[in-house]
Amino acid sequence: MTTKLHKDNFKDKVIQKSIDVFITSSSFEDRCFVIPRVMSGYPLKTAIVFLNNNESDKIIFNAEILSKEIGDVCELVPLDSDSPIKNYIIIETILRKITSKQTRPNLLIDSTTFTHESLLVLLKLVVLKKEHLGSIYFVYVGASEYSINSKSDDDKWLSKGVQKIRTVIGYPGFTDPTQKNHLMILFGFESERTKRLIEEFEYENISLGFADIDHSIQNNHQKINFERHQRLFVEYPKASKFTFSLTDPIEAKNQILQHLKNTRFKNLNTVIAPLNNKISTIGTGLAAIENENIQIAYAKPNIYNINGYSVPSDDVYFSELIF
Amino acid sequence: MTNPFEFKNPDEIKPNDLVDLFVPVFGEYYNVPRSGHTFINGPRGSGKSMMFRFMRPDCQVLVDSNGKRLKRPRKIKDLDYFSIYIPIKKGHLNKTDIQLNNKHGEALLNEHFMVVHFAQIIFKELLEIEIADNKKNRTQISKFYNNVFTNALRFSGYSENIELNKNLSPKNIFEKIIEVLRTIHSQFQHDYLKKLIGSPEPLPYNGPILLYTDFLYDLLLGFKTWDFMPPKAIFLLIDDADELNFTQRKILNSWVSLRTSNEVSLKISTQLKYKIYNTINNSRIDTPHDYTDVNLNDIYTTKKDVYYSRVHEIVARRLDKYKFTITDPEAFFPPDDKQASEIDKIKNQYIKDKIGEGLNKHQAYDYAYRYAVPDYIKKNIEGNRYTFSYAGFGQLVNISSGIIREFIAFAFEMFVAQQSQKPGIIKFIDPEIQDKQIKKYSEWKIESEFDKYRDESDNKRDMDKLRNLLMGMGGLFRMILLSDSSERRVFSVALHDEPDEELKNILDLGVQHGYLQKSMIGNKQGTGKSRLYILNRILAPHFGLDPSSFAGYKFMKSSVLKKSLDDSKRFAELLKKSVKGAKMEEQMQIFGQDDDN
Numbered sequence: 001m002t003t004k005l006h007k008d009n010f011k012d013k014v015i016q017k018s019i020d021v022f023i024t025s026s027s028f029e030d031r032c033f034v035i036p037r038v039m040s041g042y043p044l045k046t047a048i049v050f051l052n053n054n055e056s057d058k059i060i061f062n063a064e065i066l067s068k069e070i071g072d073v074c075e076l077v078p079l080d081s082d083s084p085i086k087n088y089i090i091i092e093t094i095l096r097k098i099t100s101k102q103t104r105p106n107l108l109i110d111s112t113t114f115t116h117e118s119l120l121v122l123l124k125l126v127v128l129k130k131e132h133l134g135s136i137y138f139v140y141v142g143a144s145e146y147s148i149n150s151k152s153d154d155d156k157w158l159s160k161g162v163q164k165i166r167t168v169i170g171y172p173g174f175t176d177p178t179q180k181n182h183l184m185i186l187f188g189f190e191s192e193r194t195k196r197l198i199e200e201f202e203y204e205n206i207s208l209g210f211a212d213i214d215h216s217i218q219n220n221h222q223k224i225n226f227e228r229h230q231r232l233f234v235e236y237p238k239a240s241k242f243t244f245s246l247t248d249p250i251e252a253k254n255q256i257l258q259h260l261k262n263t264r265f266k267n268l269n270t271v272i273a274p275l276n277n278k279i280s281t282i283g284t285g286l287a288a289i290e291n292e293n294i295q296i297a298y299a300k301p302n303i304y305n306i307n308g309y310s311v312p313s314d315d316v317y318f319s320e321l322i323f
Numbered sequence: 324m325t326n327p328f329e330f331k332n333p334d335e336i337k338p339n340d341l342v343d344l345f346v347p348v349f350g351e352y353y354n355v356p357r358s359g360h361t362f363i364n365g366p367r368g369s370g371k372s373m374m375f376r377f378m379r380p381d382c383q384v385l386v387d388s389n390g391k392r393l394k395r396p397r398k399i400k401d402l403d404y405f406s407i408y409i410p411i412k413k414g415h416l417n418k419t420d421i422q423l424n425n426k427h428g429e430a431l432l433n434e435h436f437m438v439v440h441f442a443q444i445i446f447k448e449l450l451e452i453e454i455a456d457n458k459k460n461r462t463q464i465s466k467f468y469n470n471v472f473t474n475a476l477r478f479s480g481y482s483e484n485i486e487l488n489k490n491l492s493p494k495n496i497f498e499k500i501i502e503v504l505r506t507i508h509s510q511f512q513h514d515y516l517k518k519l520i521g522s523p524e525p526l527p528y529n530g531p532i533l534l535y536t537d538f539l540y541d542l543l544l545g546f547k548t549w550d551f552m553p554p555k556a557i558f559l560l561i562d563d564a565d566e567l568n569f570t571q572r573k574i575l576n577s578w579v580s581l582r583t584s585n586e587v588s589l590k591i592s593t594q595l596k597y598k599i600y601n602t603i604n605n606s607r608i609d610t611p612h613d614y615t616d617v618n619l620n621d622i623y624t625t626k627k628d629v630y631y632s633r634v635h636e637i638v639a640r641r642l643d644k645y646k647f648t649i650t651d652p653e654a655f656f657p658p659d660d661k662q663a664s665e666i667d668k669i670k671n672q673y674i675k676d677k678i679g680e681g682l683n684k685h686q687a688y689d690y691a692y693r694y695a696v697p698d699y700i701k702k703n704i705e706g707n708r709y710t711f712s713y714a715g716f717g718q719l720v721n722i723s724s725g726i727i728r729e730f731i732a733f734a735f736e737m738f739v740a741q742q743s744q745k746p747g748i749i750k751f752i753d754p755e756i757q758d759k760q761i762k763k764y765s766e767w768k769i770e771s772e773f774d775k776y777r778d779e780s781d782n783k784r785d786m787d788k789l790r791n792l793l794m795g796m797g798g799l800f801r802m803i804l805l806s807d808s809s810e811r812r813v814f815s816v817a818l819h820d821e822p823d824e825e826l827k828n829i830l831d832l833g834v835q836h837g838y839l840q841k842s843m844i845g846n847k848q849g850t851g852k853s854r855l856y857i858l859n860r861i862l863a864p865h866f867g868l869d870p871s872s873f874a875g876y877k878f879m880k881s882s883v884l885k886k887s888l889d890d891s892k893r894f895a896e897l898l899k900k901s902v903k904g905a906k907m908e909e910q911m912q913i914f915g916q917d918d919d920n
Contacts, residue, residue: 085419085423088423124520124521125520125521128521129521160778160779161775161778161779161780162779163779163781165413166419167414167417167418167419168419169419169420169423170420170520172418172420172421172512173414173418174509174513175414175415175416175418175508175512176505176508177412177415177440177443177444177447178444178501178505181412192775200413201412201414202412203412269414271414292517297413297414302778302779302780
């Protein structure tokens with residue numbers, strides 16, 4: 001169950017949860033500051049700020065601000081978005097350290113500005129280590145506006161290009177080469193990247209998902225998403241359609257699994273590429289943890305819209321993962 | 324009305340249709356259908372998968388050894404080879420998790436994963452060729468199961484009881500084999516691969532290890548004991564081997580190094596991203612000792628007439644297949660009549676003049692062929708590249724620069740435009756529509772597509788340099804076309820010397836993205852070979868060039884060409900004095916630059 005709160009009310013909510021460990025990720029986006037600022041002054045035992053220091057300098061700069069704002073308990077942990085194995089080892093080591101020093105600590109993960117890949121690896125490791133953890137909470141800060149440096153809706157973009165496509169560690173899926181293949185894309189804004197994925201995978205079955213209007217962050221985003229999604233269907237008329245929640249990971253998980261129950265997709269090798277917000281990415285991860293035959297693919301972008309990615313909204317989405 | 328240029332995945336095309344549409348290419352690529360390991364390299368769209376589709380038994384039974392359709396299908400036993408198609412799909416074998424075990428038996432476990440995966444596909448293919456269910460086949464295939472398959476599994480460490488029920492059909496036996504392999508594949512993926520994450524210590528693998536030499540190769544040899552199989556090599560058609568991880572590529576190279584090609588030949592297609600030619604023991608595989616290679620792009624730069632005939636036949640077959648009244652590609656893509664007749668007039672005049680000057684007929688024709696179009700562009704339309712029409716099958720073939728899918732792609736757009744602008748039965752594509760669409764396509768290649776590559780690139784500075792280089796080359800060729808040079812149809816730059824690392828890197832980038840093609844020619848001194856870089860003719864409409872197939876080249880030092888990387892305008896200025904009668908005014912329009920840039 002996800003609760004939508006105004007960010008000013010989040011502190012009251014989270015204070016009741018006795019959070020021991022706070023995990024977040026620095027970013028070039030201002031959204032990375034929202035939750036850490038709420039958490040400053042909170043009696044944390046540990047705070048981890050991941051940062052991809054091979055990317056923009058702004059990420060390193062913002063990580064240092066975060067470290068100062070969070071205080072002494074904060075540890076900056078560099079990652080490298082080009083080295084998934086190295087990142088996995090680092091994230092695993094951090095979690096091992098935490099669980100060896102603290103007994104079943106309560107965890108709050110701010111998913112807002114993680115890369116999809118690191119977030120999914122973190123989710124998988126948290127699930128694997130759940131016996132050693134207390135309650136696990138996720139929080140996400142919505143955006144009131146995306147691509148603020150674009151003049152029209154048609155020009156809006158968040159990232160461009162696909163530098164590399166790889167399977168996400170922890171979600172290799174099960175591949176049976178005698179069966180047909182199915183690519184499921186949780187579509188966001190980027191039609192070009194979506195087309196590139198379809199072209200690269202050359203799978204026989206395609207499903208294109210778009211944000212569920214009842215569970216979208218902002219109606220204006222949903223409108224752009226819907227229009228671009230419609231255009232994709234003109235290009236891929238044989239693709240199947242599904243909707244997914246952008247506000248509730250459990251709902252998103254259920255919608256994905258429900259779509260896969262369709263007899264058309266039974267026994268196919270399904271690969272999911274989550275290209276929308278982090279809540280739906282967590283939903284994708286949970287779906288692939290529940291149905292281990294699902295593989296998750298990460299399409300690393302070439303560039304991000306660093307100068308105009310988003311404006312934080314006042315809404316935060318808070319959920320507890322219960323296994 | 325069906326668009327005859329619609330792209331279809333070769334897998335989706337039925338054997339009968341495929342045989343109608345496919346133009347055999349093995350005259351040039353003679354190593355492909357012969358026994359021997361072969362790497363077939365070419366960008367997406369160069370026809371690799373179509374070639375493999377044609378080589379599969381369901382198509383091969385419909386044609387003779389020369390690819391000609393037979394009146395009655397031949398038997399599998401009479402085929403020249405028995406091929407099995409093994410596509411490497413993204414995400415199937417190259418799973419990041421497998422790299423979590425990078426020390427303990429990494430090579431063995433990757434090979435096992437590949438072998439089980441390949442074996443499953445192989446038996447699925449056998450299942451689909453529908454082998455006759457008769458007593459002989461039942462006996463031979465169950466013998467294979469009991470003696471070859473079961474033993475190979477046992478030697479690989481598989482201990483389950485997999486006894487076969489008596490008197491099963493070939494189909495049932497293959498299904499049983501697939502089931503056993505699926506169990507092994509499932510155990511490896513579920514019980515090992517998925518458990519690598521979160522495991523603090525190296526995870527031991529206790530399952531069977533199926534390897535190429537001890538398992539898969541033995542099975543493939545076992546196929547030859549079946550009477551319905553041809554007594555020839557088995558080809559494994561491994562499509563898109565770039566989708567393997569580095570370790571898996573080395574493993575595949577190790578199989579190539581075994582030189583078992585008389586029995587099993589590996590035909591490996593790549594999209595030019597394979598890059599590793601070492602085995603798992605780090606020894607190198609070399610051509611021609613270990614394998615031969617075929618580069619599908621080379622045909623345009625070395626054998627242009629062959630390419631023209633191939634596109635001609637492909638288009639004719641498509642038009643015939645979809646029952647168009649006009650099936651001659653020259654008539655389906657007619658040139659602009661007015662322009663063609665004016666060029667003919669110039670040609671005839673030149674022939675007459677040159678014969679009058681004492682040249683023989685051949686020399687006079689050669690002169691007319693060489694100068695008619697450039698002079699038409701220069702004098703009749705005063706260099707206006709927007710007025711010159713690129714319509715006509717011959718020009719379009721040249722513009723497609725050796726990439727068949729490129730021709731099919733813009734022909735598709737032309738057909739769509741014709742349908743929407745002139746509804747009704749389409750007999751041919753209007754020259755104006757051809758011209759408009761090809762110019763649009765050319766602009767798209769150098770603008771939108773280039774921007775996309777730039778966006779996707781790690782090194783944007785290099786992409787900017789490449790753009791400058793292309794603008795420099797295009798501008799230079801345009802300047803030469805409108806000059807008083809003796810050879811005005813220039814499309815390539817030949818280098819006197821070796822380019823330095825930076826220039827080589829940018830030229831390679833151009834080749835990789837398909838804007839340039841690389842070849843070699845004899846140097847001016849006749850003492851060796853020089854590097855030749857050919858501008859993709861798809862850019863001819865953008866730069867207003869004559870795309871005719873024959874063209875000269877501009878020799879220069881690599882230090883001169885390098886100037887274009889930073890400033891394409893200065894590059895042209897620098898070369899202006901070496902081009903007789905060259906003007907710079909025109910040049911500026913092409914570069915699209917002004918002094919502020």
